[in-house]
Amino acid sequence: MKKPGIFTGALIGALLTAPLIAVFYLAWKLFGLPFAPFNIFDWVARILPGPVVTFGIDSLVSTIRSLGFTDTAETAKTAEQLMAVAIFLIAGIVAGAILFAVLCRLKKSALRAGIIFGVINGVIVLIIGLSLARTTNVNPILGGVWIIAMFLVWGALLGWTYNRFRGNATNDKAEKDSVEQVNRRNFLIKLGGATASVTVIGAVVGSLVGGRRETSVATNELWSASNILPNAGADVLPVPGTRPEFTPLSEHYRIDINTTLPTINGETWRLNIGGLVEKPLQMTIEQIRRYEPLHQFVTLECISNPIPGDLIGTTRWTGVSLQKLLPEWGLKPNATHLKISSADGFWETAAVEKIMTDPRVMLCYAWDGVPLLDKHGFPLRIYIPDVYGMNQPKWIESIEAMDHWEPGYWVVRGWSREAQIDTTSIIDTVAIGEKFTGVNGQTLVPVGGIAFAGARGISKVEVQVDEGEWQAAQLRAPISEKTWVVWRYEFPFQQGEHTFTVRSYDGSGTLQIREQTPPHPDGATSWHSTKISL
Numbered sequence: 001m002k003k004p005g006i007f008t009g010a011l012i013g014a015l016l017t018a019p020l021i022a023v024f025y026l027a028w029k030l031f032g033l034p035f036a037p038f039n040i041f042d043w044v045a046r047i048l049p050g051p052v053v054t055f056g057i058d059s060l061v062s063t064i065r066s067l068g069f070t071d072t073a074e075t076a077k078t079a080e081q082l083m084a085v086a087i088f089l090i091a092g093i094v095a096g097a098i099l100f101a102v103l104c105r106l107k108k109s110a111l112r113a114g115i116i117f118g119v120i121n122g123v124i125v126l127i128i129g130l131s132l133a134r135t136t137n138v139n140p141i142l143g144g145v146w147i148i149a150m151f152l153v154w155g156a157l158l159g160w161t162y163n164r165f166r167g168n169a170t171n172d173k174a175e176k177d178s179v180e181q182v183n184r185r186n187f188l189i190k191l192g193g194a195t196a197s198v199t200v201i202g203a204v205v206g207s208l209v210g211g212r213r214e215t216s217v218a219t220n221e222l223w224s225a226s227n228i229l230p231n232a233g234a235d236v237l238p239v240p241g242t243r244p245e246f247t248p249l250s251e252h253y254r255i256d257i258n259t260t261l262p263t264i265n266g267e268t269w270r271l272n273i274g275g276l277v278e279k280p281l282q283m284t285i286e287q288i289r290r291y292e293p294l295h296q297f298v299t300l301e302c303i304s305n306p307i308p309g310d311l312i313g314t315t316r317w318t319g320v321s322l323q324k325l326l327p328e329w330g331l332k333p334n335a336t337h338l339k340i341s342s343a344d345g346f347w348e349t350a351a352v353e354k355i356m357t358d359p360r361v362m363l364c365y366a367w368d369g370v371p372l373l374d375k376h377g378f379p380l381r382i383y384i385p386d387v388y389g390m391n392q393p394k395w396i397e398s399i400e401a402m403d404h405w406e407p408g409y410w411v412v413r414g415w416s417r418e419a420q421i422d423t424t425s426i427i428d429t430v431a432i433g434e435k436f437t438g439v440n441g442q443t444l445v446p447v448g449g450i451a452f453a454g455a456r457g458i459s460k461v462e463v464q465v466d467e468g469e470w471q472a473a474q475l476r477a478p479i480s481e482k483t484w485v486v487w488r489y490e491f492p493f494q495q496g497e498h499t500f501t502v503r504s505y506d507g508s509g510t511l512q513i514r515e516q517t518p519p520h521p522d523g524a525t526s527w528h529s530t531k532i533s534l
């Protein structure tokens with residue numbers, strides 16, 4: 001009788017790792033216990049060299065876009081989660097193969113060896129989880145015990161299964177072998193049935209109890225539900241098909257470093273202020289909300305946003321100017337920078353001088369009139385005008401005054417240090433269905449889109465059709481000087497295929513960069529073109 005080898009080990013590894021994932025998932029959804037596959041994935045994403053991660057993100061974004069998904073950010077998150085689970089399963093298969101290969105050569109008890117193997121794996125996974133320096137609601141000791149216990153059971157089952165497979169086949173008579181074959185097959189069927197049941201139950205129940213964490217907001221609570229925008233009377237109207245000028249909260253993109261959100265309890269959360277201050281202090285979210293609020297309409301863009309992309313959105317940010325807070329924190333004279341650290345292990349530095357010269361830099365606690373959604377940084381995030389999102393931490397937990405600058409999470413990984421927003425413009429629609437007859441009897445096709453240059457504003461947008469002259473587009477008065485500008489251009493209709501190209505100038509009159517560059521490291525540039533048959 002042959003001893004079970006690496007192929008059997010791989011098969012059993014798969015059969016036992018699937019329910020392990022399902023039970024982890026269920027306990028994560030029910031009690032917020034650690035979900036090992038996501039921890040491992042996030043850890044891998046953090047230790048990989050910057051260029052590899054960048055390549056991964058770029059490929060993911062372009063794949064998603066080429067497949068035609070409409071919500072890049074959401075789809076990317078789901079893809080990451082699926083990859084995390086797949087990687088964990090593959091690791092489990094490899095682990096099963098390794099264990100069985102070792103057990104073949106070992107005279108010791110397979111059960112005991114399996115338990116030891118499981119615990120070793122559990123400890124590794126535990127350390128990986130702790131190294132992410134994330135804040136969780138669950139007691140870390142409980143989380144640790146849970147991980148070790150789960151892997152112990154998994155290892156024990158691997159060892160026990162190995163024993164079952166080896167059976168008591170000590171003599172090698174042929175009939176005995178065939179009986180063993182049948183026994184093995186029966187056992188395998190039973191094992192498969194049991195593990196499949198646990199996997200399905202865990203996955204189904206886990207997904208049903210979902211939504212516990214995600215705050216959902218009634219639409220009528222939103223500021224935008226009962227207020228008009230400051231530019232409501234603007235006479236240039238968006239061309240139908242242009243993206244919404246004020247992004248519905250439910251459609252705002254979301255980008256962050258982890259497969260899952262940090263869990264923050266607003267009641268126990270504190271903003272910890274330390275470092276080069278006279279005396280470290282803590283603030284509650286209530287204390288921060290008591291200051292006179294500052295409302296700013298802001299367009300936020302991700303540096304990974306391709307041209308034309310949807311990793312950009314506009315809403316109304318509410319918070320308190322850091323110029324109000326800083327004097328009360330007792331910064332020492334040599335403090336030049338603030339290191340802002342988040343619950344998910346993210347951080348960035350902001351210059352004190354920038355804060356003291358720009359009252360718009362603020363700590364923000366509400367979007368569109370409601371407390372920040374979990375995914376957008378509850379309870380506190382920062383707003384810094386004119387820089388990409390990568391410079392603006394969500395889920396802020398601590399602010400440390402320092403006497404030097406330090407590279408932030410993405411800067412360490414090779415992204416732009418300044419992260420200044422590039423001037424960009426996008427054609428959202430060539431609205432052939434909206435064609436109309438102009439004053440001189442000409443048929444006109446409205447073309448529309450957005451242009452954005454951070455807080456520098458947009459002074460001019462121009463459209464070129466085929467190789468024609470550049471024509472000035474009409475600019476709609478923006479919601480604020482920090483938001484994108486909606487533009488429209490009325491194209492004198494000509495049948496046939498045409499290429500439309502757009503370019504814009506920022507507030508200082510500087511023309512948008514024509515050269516095509518990828519998002520990494522400074523943000524994507526190029527003039528956007530689209531070809532269409534009219």
Ligand SMILES: Nc1nc2c(c(=O)[nH]1)N[C@H]1C(S)=C(S)[C@@H](COP(=O)(O)O)O[C@H]1N2
Pocket residue numbers: 252253254255256257258300301302303342343344346347375376377388389390391392393394395396
């Ligand atoms: N704590 C934390 N803050 C973060 C990030 C993150 O991963 N963690 N991502 C940044 C990036 S890259 C962007 S583009 C914006 C996105 O904000 P949003 O998800 O609310 O749209 O958050 C920024 N702040």
Ligand SMILES: [Mo]
Pocket residue numbers: 255301302303304389390
């Ligand atoms: Mo970003």
